[in-house]
Amino acid sequence: MRLLFSSLALFFLCSLQAQTRWNNPSGNSFPVLQNQGWSGEIGTTFERFPARAEKTVRKAVWDLSHHTAGLAIHFYTNAPEIIVRYKVKGSFAMNHMPATGVSGVDLYAVTPDGKLKFAWGSYRFGDTVQYKYQNLVRDPKQPKGFEYRLFLPLYNSVDWMQIGIPDSCHFEFIPVRKEKPVVVYGTSIAQGGCASRPAMGWTNILSRKLNYPVMNLAFSGNGPFEKAVVDLIREIDARVFIFDCLPNMGSLTDEEIYRRVMEGVQNIRNKYTAPIILTDHAGYTNDQTDTAKATAWKRMNLAQQKAYQQLLKNGIKNLYYLDHKTIAFPADGTVDATHPNDLGMQAYADAYEKLLRKLM
Amino acid sequence: MRLLFSSLALFFLCSLQAQTRWNNPSGNSFPVLQNQGWSGEIGTTFERFPARAEKTVRKAVWDLSHHTAGLAIHFYTNAPEIIVRYKVKGSFAMNHMPATGVSGVDLYAVTPDGKLKFAWGSYRFGDTVQYKYQNLVRDPKQPKGFEYRLFLPLYNSVDWMQIGIPDSCHFEFIPVRKEKPVVVYGTSIAQGGCASRPAMGWTNILSRKLNYPVMNLAFSGNGPFEKAVVDLIREIDARVFIFDCLPNMGSLTDEEIYRRVMEGVQNIRNKYTAPIILTDHAGYTNDQTDTAKATAWKRMNLAQQKAYQQLLKNGIKNLYYLDHKTIAFPADGTVDATHPNDLGMQAYADAYEKLLRKLM
Numbered sequence: 001m002r003l004l005f006s007s008l009a010l011f012f013l014c015s016l017q018a019q020t021r022w023n024n025p026s027g028n029s030f031p032v033l034q035n036q037g038w039s040g041e042i043g044t045t046f047e048r049f050p051a052r053a054e055k056t057v058r059k060a061v062w063d064l065s066h067h068t069a070g071l072a073i074h075f076y077t078n079a080p081e082i083i084v085r086y087k088v089k090g091s092f093a094m095n096h097m098p099a100t101g102v103s104g105v106d107l108y109a110v111t112p113d114g115k116l117k118f119a120w121g122s123y124r125f126g127d128t129v130q131y132k133y134q135n136l137v138r139d140p141k142q143p144k145g146f147e148y149r150l151f152l153p154l155y156n157s158v159d160w161m162q163i164g165i166p167d168s169c170h171f172e173f174i175p176v177r178k179e180k181p182v183v184v185y186g187t188s189i190a191q192g193g194c195a196s197r198p199a200m201g202w203t204n205i206l207s208r209k210l211n212y213p214v215m216n217l218a219f220s221g222n223g224p225f226e227k228a229v230v231d232l233i234r235e236i237d238a239r240v241f242i243f244d245c246l247p248n249m250g251s252l253t254d255e256e257i258y259r260r261v262m263e264g265v266q267n268i269r270n271k272y273t274a275p276i277i278l279t280d281h282a283g284y285t286n287d288q289t290d291t292a293k294a295t296a297w298k299r300m301n302l303a304q305q306k307a308y309q310q311l312l313k314n315g316i317k318n319l320y321y322l323d324h325k326t327i328a329f330p331a332d333g334t335v336d337a338t339h340p341n342d343l344g345m346q347a348y349a350d351a352y353e354k355l356l357r358k359l360m
Numbered sequence: 361m362r363l364l365f366s367s368l369a370l371f372f373l374c375s376l377q378a379q380t381r382w383n384n385p386s387g388n389s390f391p392v393l394q395n396q397g398w399s400g401e402i403g404t405t406f407e408r409f410p411a412r413a414e415k416t417v418r419k420a421v422w423d424l425s426h427h428t429a430g431l432a433i434h435f436y437t438n439a440p441e442i443i444v445r446y447k448v449k450g451s452f453a454m455n456h457m458p459a460t461g462v463s464g465v466d467l468y469a470v471t472p473d474g475k476l477k478f479a480w481g482s483y484r485f486g487d488t489v490q491y492k493y494q495n496l497v498r499d500p501k502q503p504k505g506f507e508y509r510l511f512l513p514l515y516n517s518v519d520w521m522q523i524g525i526p527d528s529c530h531f532e533f534i535p536v537r538k539e540k541p542v543v544v545y546g547t548s549i550a551q552g553g554c555a556s557r558p559a560m561g562w563t564n565i566l567s568r569k570l571n572y573p574v575m576n577l578a579f580s581g582n583g584p585f586e587k588a589v590v591d592l593i594r595e596i597d598a599r600v601f602i603f604d605c606l607p608n609m610g611s612l613t614d615e616e617i618y619r620r621v622m623e624g625v626q627n628i629r630n631k632y633t634a635p636i637i638l639t640d641h642a643g644y645t646n647d648q649t650d651t652a653k654a655t656a657w658k659r660m661n662l663a664q665q666k667a668y669q670q671l672l673k674n675g676i677k678n679l680y681y682l683d684h685k686t687i688a689f690p691a692d693g694t695v696d697a698t699h700p701n702d703l704g705m706q707a708y709a710d711a712y713e714k715l716l717r718k719l720m
Contacts, residue, residue, distance in 0.1 A: 093459075095452075095453070099456070100456045109648075117646075118692065119646055119650065120645075125455055136651070137650065197701075285478050286478050286480040291496070332702070338480075342695075342702045
């Protein structure tokens with residue numbers, strides 16, 4: 001009875017007639033950045049790699065590791081209004097990717113039956129970026145409020161971030177999920193270019209669909225299956241390892257692609273038995289109008305497929321291949337022949353979801 | 361034999377070793393802006409309404425009629441390289457829609473078997489916007505070259521435009537298609553917000569899928585089924601009339617929505633027997649998290665559906681209703697709860713295509 005009373009009090013005391021209380025993910029007593037490897041080491045900063053990685057990966061990779069692609073913050077609140085404010089370090093937008101995708105955040109509420117529902121916030125891009133979510137649905141049966149999942153910018157770094165709610169309302173950060181993550185090593189495509197908003201990057205769609213942590217270790221223009229990155233990934237006790245690196249391997253010879261795939265897979269398999277997925281280049285959507293693109297991606301696929309076959313022959317178990325026919329990338333699925341729009345992102349996520357549901 | 365020779369000459373004479381010849385759609389001897397109503401009256405300028413409309417429509421509608429949404433230029437060329445350069449009048453991008461969609465162009469090649477293939481051009485946004493298409497596939501069996509379809513910016517006005525090819529190559533504007541167009545009166549959504557590139561606006565997807573002219577008379581924030589616009593549309597002898605206006609009718613009472621739908625449909629039906637489609641509001645994708653959005657769109661749909669039923673009772677023939685269940689708008693199909701991303705645009709286009717194939 002007392003519990004019921006305090007629960008109801010929690011709900012009814014919460015109103016807009018109050019000052020804003022700012023909650024700081026970075027200042028929290030426990031790590032709250034979901035899908036982040038090395039939480040213990042990184043602490044509560046908005047990074048994808050631990051500081052020591054600066055010494056082992058190329059500068060371009062290190063710089064891109066500051067982008068918050070795939071990171072998310074989960075929390076409970078019963079507030080009717082949530083304000084997210086933060087500072088980003090880079091440009092707000094690219095010509096082929098809007099500010100909402102490059103630098104925006106994306107919020108979903110989790111319903112009591114586990115479904116994720118999109119929430120929209122009015123936004124303002126400036127020295128401080130702000131998203132304001134209003135008129136949020138509340139439910140007296142959920143006195144602490146719904147669980148919310150906030151997806152962070154795909155192509156920008158976050159300097160600081162605060163989540164504001166009316167002071168009279170409940171707010172509670174949710175600790176980092178404990179499941180072994182699905183780890184994705186990839187390129188600009190897996191990093192999230194060019195989704196219209198963070199939740200539409202395919203690793204984030206996949207995370208929502210599976211309701212499971214998916215760690216984004218993808219680096220725009222800089223994901224060519226390098227040993228330095230595989231060595232870091234090897235520190236993650238993953239549920240599944242995904243290598244979607246081919247779109248950045250176009251400048252490599254067949255032999256070098258073969259070598260990197262062989263060594264990368266062996267490197268992981270020497271330590272873990274978890275499933276490993278190698279992914280085809282899904283194709284350039286202008287490969288029937290541009291003579292330079294007609295065969296480029298097919299060559300890379302053949303080189304990787306050769307390595308895959310050899311790895312199977314070598315007795316590597318639990319190794320899977322996601323080929324471009326299975327991805328079935330839509331002809332209109334890119335903004336620029338290379339980078340998926342949201343239609344293409346959904347196709348990638350659907351293909352991965354189907355495969356992962358068999359493996360997990 | 362002589363014909364064969366000159367055809368082959370046409371093909372082989374064309375090379376990059378030549379000066380660029382600029383072709384000017386505005387200066388052409390016949391109108392070349394596809395999907396443009398009132399071609400004879402507008403001439404060859406990049407407009408959606410004739411000049412006299414300024415006196416009859418609201419200023420906001422008039423201003424938006426300068427946006428080139430839905431306009432396209434079709435041409436033949438056998439050139440290996442095409443440069444499109446032009447000047448736009450407004451901002452390049454919006455925070456939730458990239459420059460490629462707001463101000464970019466989009467090029468497709470038509471293969472001999474009638475399929476449209478995406479081409480990609482490297483772009484540069486500046487005082488002069490430029491798209492450069494290189495390494496284009498050529499086919500000796502198509503001496504004049506492929507037909508190309510160039511889709512113009514969705515959310516900007518075009519001051520002037522030139523299409524450049526090597527001087528030694530063939531170039532030929534294709535006259536405006538003669539089929540009666542599908543005419544769409546709508547809001548920001550139908551205008552193309554927030555597609556990643558022009559061809560992904562749903563009226564343009566539909567035009568490609570049907571290989572048929574679709575005229576875009578949609579005006580961002582300004583498509584509330586107004587008599588002044590219906591009176592102009594009434595001048596177009598359309599194959600099908602589509603009224604997708606509800607997303608801009610939220611501030612109107614049920615009675616006013618009912619009245620405008622009744623009068624608008626009757627206005628068209630008094631003159632034409634062509635199919636008329638009324639379209640539901642497809643829903644806000646945050647309607648389960650935002651209390652203000654939960655019922656707003658359903659109310660509008662009920663008001664329009666009531667008018668639809670009454671029109672049927674009144675004996676109006678060839679009247680169709682595209683309801684939100686049939687549109688089946690995806691939960692992740694918007695960038696901002698209201699405006700479709702490319703995933704949502706595809707859903708709209710698919711729903712319209714299915715219905716139109718029954719009617720045409």
